[in-house]
Amino acid sequence: MWGRARFHESKARGHLGGWSLNTGWLKRWLFTTNHKEVGILYLVTSFYFAFLAGILAFLMRTQLAFPSETFLQPPQYNEAVTMHGLIMVLWFLSPLGIAFANYFVPLQIGAADVAFARLNATSYWMYVFSGITAFASFFVPGGSPASGWTNYSPLTSLQFSPGSGETLGAAALIVLAASNTVGTVNILVTILWHRARGVSFVKLPMFTMFTFWTMLQFLWAFPSLIAGLIMLEADRLLGTSFFTSSAGGSILWDHVWWFFGHPEVYIVLLPAFGIVAGIIATFSGRPVYARKPLFAAVGIVVLLSYMVYGHHMFLTGISLTEREVFTINTEMISIPFGVLMLSFIGTMYKGAVKLTTPMLFALGSVVIFVIGGLSGVFNSSLALDIALRGTYFVVAHFHYVMVGASEFGLFAGIYYWLPKMTGRMYNETLGKTHFILSFVGFNLIFFPMFFLEDMPRRIVTYLASTGWGPANFVATVGAFIFIPSQLLLVYNMGMTLRGPRAPMNPWNSTDREWVSGPSMPHPVGASSHGIGNGLGNGVSHATSESAHEASPLSTRPIILCLGFAVSMAGLAFGLPVIIIGLVILAGGVFGWAWDDYRGRFRLPEEEEGERWPFSKVPKDKLAMWTFLGSEAVLFGVLLGSYAFIRVNFPYWPTPGVLHDINFGTIDTLIVITSSLTAYLGLQSIKTGNRRGLIGWLGATLLLGIISLGVKGTEWYGLITNLVPGSPIGLPVSSYLVMTGIHGAHVLAGLLIMIYLMIRAATGGFSAEHYGSVENFNLYWSFVNCVWLVVFPLFYLL
């Protein structure tokens, strides 16, 4: 049904990697790179995952309704509790925010599409396949991950979780984190580089502004998760001992996990609040109150969010000073949220408030957030946390923030934008019924839990003598109201497709996605009106056609992502699966590069708009810088983990014992030289010297290969000295993983160089067009800089 509206237009689209595509909505949805279509895909997929995780919640509440129930067995319950958390947070809430970002950020800033259309499809398919991988873990021997969504070590170690489900789950998380990194770079560059004239940075619409800040959190939080998962997988598969030894162990995992995990809470919350801010302004008929302080407040939240995670570790035995600092920081983060509340409430002042369904959900989100946020202040206290840690008080708190505030805000967005996405009106009565049932059901589930401040989390059952029965019973009744009532939303969304036609701007909003026409200075994206196009919204066919032209189909992203996910799943299923995955991945990457080489995937040049503060920086370069920003966190966390282990490890070998300093010095000299040769290659092409470029790139390639060879020799020496079957000691573990990740980056650099050399040889670069060479130089310098930190830390100190 979604597909029919543009069914005929797909013929007019670009090539499909060599063969031209006939009609067929399936192919179009599989290979689309259009931001709206990807947005719709994200939205539908996230609902599917929410449905699955909702069933898990249903099972858990059924189990806990009465004392001493035996509906679920403990291992099943632990699987349910773990997967419910992981999927709801990572595969439902944050992707739903991304769905809106995909669809509406380009419209709100007047861009034709996101910055990198194929990368957009790539992040979506990684997300899909990661979710499938995560669910596949239910069907492997030993079942899915069952250590809680926090995956506390050493419960996740091979000794205590011998099944391959944990390996598979961690692999799925790595793919998801990669998806988020790709998507983040894309949306950040879109916001920074693709604003139409008149959309200055400080005047960004609320949702785009909140999304911008959220993306910065995505960018810097997820690399920490990737780093932790790499070490976890190394522990499980290679026999290293990052999280099983007492020098690293539980505390190291806590640091790495929560450095990601706490910002993730705000990642889930902020897009919803962006929607809420916009909706309250629209339905109050007033501009957003205290707009600039709001902008700054969200920025402060982002900054502080990296400095509060220690409140998850109050009882682990970290020092009193650390606990006091984290208490103060956590308390401080509630101050910018106070400014948010002020802005939301102040916007209604002297307005004309209309309590439509989106407005009800938005206000409901704020009310619930106030309760959730205030209960969070309890948890910020290093003293109160002693009794509250690990109890249902915490469960109540974070569900108030994540389900109540975040999900209600996102649902407000669905109702708000349904007329935009479909061109049709949803049923208001059903919507309000949905709100009332959700609001009542939600509070019935979670408010009683504030009074279970002694009941441990994640217990499969409890005795009647605990007195926890009544509150649990009420919570289960609430769940039986709340969960089924979500079907009303799905039903309403389905019926909207056949609903009455919506006017162009049904809410009288001033935001750009609703408004088009000559009054706006540059209405590029704003004029193409959703997938329900051609339904009489007064949009000219020609405009939407040109917006279409901007995003041809491509088969590459889905193939590439399938290959990546299969190869990662191979970590649990063995080498043959990894190889199959890598072959598919190589096919996707090669096809992608081939398309570029033949100039097949061309996007029309966009008119230059507002690019402050990056008006002088080319788009690809900005993307590379952004990506390197996340890479810096990845290596930072790995090096931080190394430092943590190093400080806590009693007998670290003195320099020269484990690693030959001569080898390291030679390698370092090679690395420095290769940076120089790469730079000379760039200078050659800047003067139009193609041969010089090829020559210098060849020299760089050779030096890279030699450098890998030197490392290979050292690896060989270390690995042959290992005792088979016994765990690898931390000094060797940390070296292998650190240089392994670095080596993988070098290898990727070598492949890029080969591609660049082929392109250079066939005339792909000139004195005017050398962007790819310059970006490669950035990447290569970064990788080499990492080595300049690794070398002294591992060889000299």
Next chain:
Amino acid sequence: MSTKLKSRSDGTDVSSEAGLLAISAPTADTWQSLYNLYWVLAVAAGTITIGALVFFATKFRARPGSGPAQHGEDGKIPIRTVLIIVIVMASVLAGAGYASFHAIGVYNNPPNGWNDPNALHVNVTGQRFSWSFNCTSGCGVPAILTVPHNKIVILNITSIDVFHSFGIPDLRVKADAIPGKYNLIWFQVSTTGTFPILCYELCGAGHAFMRAKLVVT
């Protein structure tokens, strides 16, 4: 709710003798008064915020026939209002934080120090899925920790397998039991009774059943 003074928790199959009495333990008393303070502040702040929201949403309801409100331009920055919010919140939070720092002093400082020779020192070990207690005077059989009332008890908590968390909810004491780490807590109970000991971190299939009890004689 702010005056809720007693926990209902038990968690063992033994009914709590102290179930209906106020337990007199310095940790529980300190915690409870701090908790009550936070509830008072939270209820006040919540009432003001939600009240303002509901009041505005009601008072400024669009009236039929009144037409759409003015979409005014983004006005001046209401610096004064924002500053007032920030200062009020910072002051209240500073007060709450100060109270918390004061309370943690009680938890961190047993009356005669951690090496008090007159205290009962117990090594607590978490192991899937039970707690064991070890002290020179023979205070514990498996899963039961027996201590005299009014005695200062100092627990040294660790784990030999996975991450657990040792908690005695009625006394408001808890510490993570982590392999390779030793965390100290102390308590003193002036009444006799039986109190449940529970695990507060998911440690595997038997997490819910990782119970023990504290018997104060």
